[in-house]
Amino acid sequence: TGYTVAAQWEDEVICAGGGDAQKHFEEVIALRWDGESISQRSLPALPQPRAFASGAIVETTLYVAGGLETPDDTVASRNFWALNLAVPGAQWQILEPVPGAPRHSAVTGASDGAFYLFSGTALELDTAGATSYEFLTDAYRYHPSHGWERLHDLPYPAAAAPSPAIAVGPSHLLVLGGNTGADVDRVQELGDLHPGFSRNVLAYHIITDTWAHLGTLPMGQVTVPTVQQGGHIFIPSGEIRPGVRTAAVWQASPSGAVPPFGTINYVVVAAYFLVLAGMGLYFWNRGKSDTDYFLARRRIPWWAAGISIFGTQLSAITFMAIPAKAYATDWVYFLGQIAILLVAPIVVYLYLPFFRRLQITTAYEYLEQRFSVAVRLFGSLAFVLLQLGRMGVVIFLPALALSAVTGFNLYLAILLMGLLSTFYTALGGMEAVIWSDVMQVIVLLGGALLSLIIIVLNIEGGASGLIEIATSENKFHMLTWSWDATTTAVWVVLGGSIFSNLIPYTADQTVVQRYLTTKTEKLAARSVWTNAALTIPGGLLFFSLGTALFVFYQQHAGALEPSLSTDAIFPLFIVQQLPQGISGLLIAGIFAAAMSSLDSSLNSAAAALVCDFYKRFKPHSTASIRLRLAKWLTVGLGVLATAIGLLMATIEIASLFDFFLELLGLLGSSLAGLFALGIFTRRAHSTGALIGACTSAIVLYLVSVFTAIHFFLYASIGILTCFVVGYIMSHLLPIHRPQLNALTIYTLGDRLPNNEQHDAD
Structure with missing residues (x-):
């Protein structure tokens, strides 16, 4: 399946939901690589099938937000579910819904004990009955002790950007590229000439609640999970323009830049x-x-x-x-x-x-x-x-x-x-x-x-x-x-x-x-x-x-x-x-x-x-x-x-x-x-x-x-x-x-x- 929520937990990768053109799924599995082969174990299924959902692990809890229940959905979901991975036999908890518009393909992240949700795509039917897309810029933080909180908007949409957002240092989350919605109405017209997705890197600072442009990526990839391992960031595959995926795997390492002391x-x-x-x-x-x-x-x-x-x-x-x-x-x-x-x-x-x-x-x-x-x-x-x-x-x-x-x-x-x-x-x-x-x-x-x-x-x-x-x-x-x-x-x-x-x-x-x-x-x-x-x-x-x-x-x-x-x-x-x-x-x-x-x-x-x-x-x-x-x-x-x-x-x-x-x-x-x-x-x-x-x-x-x-x-x-x-x-x-x-x-x-x-x- 594709379009699943993927998150790292200890030495495993948790995969929740996902789907194909015919069906969306509720299964949740944990995958582990032992050096020679991949082993798999089942976890409690999602309360409902979901694809294009977003998720991240905060301390020991996996949170899953939004998504689509079926391939034919014309409205996305505002669901917000949580599963404590550290408690044997734990079941999914249904939490306060995500604020704002129902959405899928949001970018999520975790920092300082809180869950973050940025951007995403909302679906709606136009007057002709066709599905149209609204690319969102709103941002929210969820803390287990006091619920949801509205944050400053992104400067532009970053739907379906590699997720979870990369935590760098104690107080930054990096949003890598994403779909800004540009040329969304010209996909068929542009075909192979489509310029691809955004390559901009946005840095969100959780202390000052501000966004800043941090740099650019060599390639804009969406609908792909991020992986952090050994101090490095990996982006494996992903879409580089509508309907086109790449086999490229990119690696990056955060580095500081301070002026010379003099x-x-x-x-x-x-x-x-x-x-x-x-x-x-x-x-x-x-x-x-x-x-x-x-x-x-x-x-x-x-x-x-x-x-x-x-x-x-x-x-x-x-x-x-x-x-x-x-x-x-x-x-x-x-x-x-x-x-x-x-x-x-x-x-x-x-x-x-x-x-x-x-x-x-x-x-x-x-x-x-x-x-x-x-x-x-x-x-x-x-x-x-x-x-x-x-x-x-x-x-x-x-x-x-x-x-x-x-x-x-x-x-x-x-x-x-x-x-x-x-x-x-x-x-x-x-x-x-x-x-x-x-x-x-x-x-x-x-x-x-x-x-x-x-x-x-x-x-x-x-x-x-x-x-x-x-x-x-x-x-x-x-x-x-x-x-x-x-x-x-x-x-x-x-x-x-x-x-x-x-x-x-x-x-x-x-x-x-x-x-x-x-x-x-x-x-x-x-x-x-x-x-x-x-x-x-x-x-x-x-x-x-x-x-x-x-x-x-x-x-x-x-x-x-x-x-x-x-x-x-x-x-x-x-x-x-x-x-x-x-x-x-x-x-x-x-x-x-x-x-x-x-x-x-x-x-x-x-x-x-x-x-x-x-x-x-x-x-x-x-x-x-x-x-x-x-x-x-x-x-x-x-x-x-x-x-x-x-x-x-x-x-x-x-x-x-x-x-x-x-x-x-x-x-x-x-x-x-x-x-x-x-x-x-x-x-x-x-x-x-x-x-x-x-x-x-x-x-x-x-x-x-x-x-x-x-x-x-x-x-x-x-x-x-x-x-x-x-x-x-x-x-x-x-x-x-x-x-x-x-x-x-x-x-x-x-x-x-x-x-x-x-x-x-």
Whole structure:
């Protein structure tokens, strides 16, 4: 039979319906090639016979739309059926009919969990009783959760184009040629002189709901399925003009096209890197001990420490991901930025006194004084492992995005970021880290602001036009009112973000270490407030930038690069639209964001290893030996992190590595729970705390695997589980408790070291 729906499912091809000149069929079969022969199995038949229908598989479900029931039909169908291929014994479900005119030979596609239907042909009888054809340009999207939605029309019909439409990248569907209806009334007259079908390639962008002309095909083929295999697109046979088929099989491979980065841009990036290297040399050998090396001799200005905290939290992944999130969706996640205003006073008044008054270098020293050495080592080791994994990702993902949009060699980008960060961090210690962070935050925020201004100047209507379009597209939506824990409801995002922020600001050495670099507790508190003051306008800037990018590319859809990930939209704009020199500075800013997180992780992980392990078990070692060890550990960690980044670029280990990081990430909530348990309770002890931490990780893993609860709530579940279980087990397993002077909020004023007395004033 011909004119069947054909779709790829795992290692099979599903064929649904079809027909010949005498009859249309309802049979559905699955074909598999085992290398020598084709095997066949039957699936549930269609509810009715159909030929010239259209279909695509969305996740595990095959959808079939429209078509003709018999060869003599004078009106097409609006049927819409679904079969879940993953459920044994499943039957066809009859769904809400396709909107618009009844049609056959539409083009379908699947992307981001939704089914798309474009164009098609409608039949109608004219006044003489003859069948006439209307070639359609309307387009629709069907999502299982909220039904059909009308999209922007195609610029011209593309009926019977190869189907399913080709999904390229995360947000493009390609419609390859199709029948525009041109010369439909002259088929007999033209005969062999018929020019054939359209060779134009249309790209539909699902985020901006726009169409763009992407190129031309060597031959226009219709009524033929598309096949995607091994990164290639195949179009086997098909009609090249009415009644004439070809035996040709065409193969294509999606490829990106970005402008060259340019000499001036390379010079700017190189100059930026030289400045960073110079900072490492400038701060070389200023410290005489490991404490000086890790705490910058406690002489960092409060405002610089605050900017450094902000820079540490703002990685290159975040620098690209926040604008990309606002570009692809809306402002719902902005509530997470507001949470820092609620977390800052908690940190300043309830946590900071313990970190400042106990004469510690790492946060995990508190855990030993409050609980035991075992809890300290647990916390420190979890932190080091998480940072080591995080450093590889922080290097790899930005390098991947930058290489895609600039043509910059991926391995060279990883090496430059990893080794340069290692160089200036190892030489200058925390002092070099903080002052490089200050410079890099200025570059980041300045570059983002400059980009926003340039985008607004290139949008029709300027700022007012941007606001008008974004408002009409609901891009400023921020508040979702629901009690559903699986959604981004207000309480989920805001409440979840409060607990999520507690993890880095109360249990992460990269942040806590900044608290310890100022002269006094009062100045450390100012650094926390400085970070909070930067987070809100920074969030406004990055979300505004994402919304502006949406409006810009809605008006310039042809400038989009389909093969790039959504997270690369900001780097793409930088390279495409900004002049030489400025784009180089902004790309340097993305490098800066990666390195500002990397240098913090290097120094803090080295601090944890030196103070929580080496110094803890060799308390009589000299400061000079520990200083040399700190520098060599920084070098070793940097080389290892760079090697992990290179490994991720070489071998397909991304999913395995993601799983590793997810498991380690479960411990982040446990760490925050341990600090809360120590500070806010009297009865909690070491055994109960460790049981609580391990239980927290297990519970959080089960929640993430077996429930649909939104990830915003993971931190709250993990922290509260650790706290509650740890507290209960401490009651059930009573043991001798150490002195708690100055170790809980109830005993904070009992004892203060004399040389830190001024911190409490």
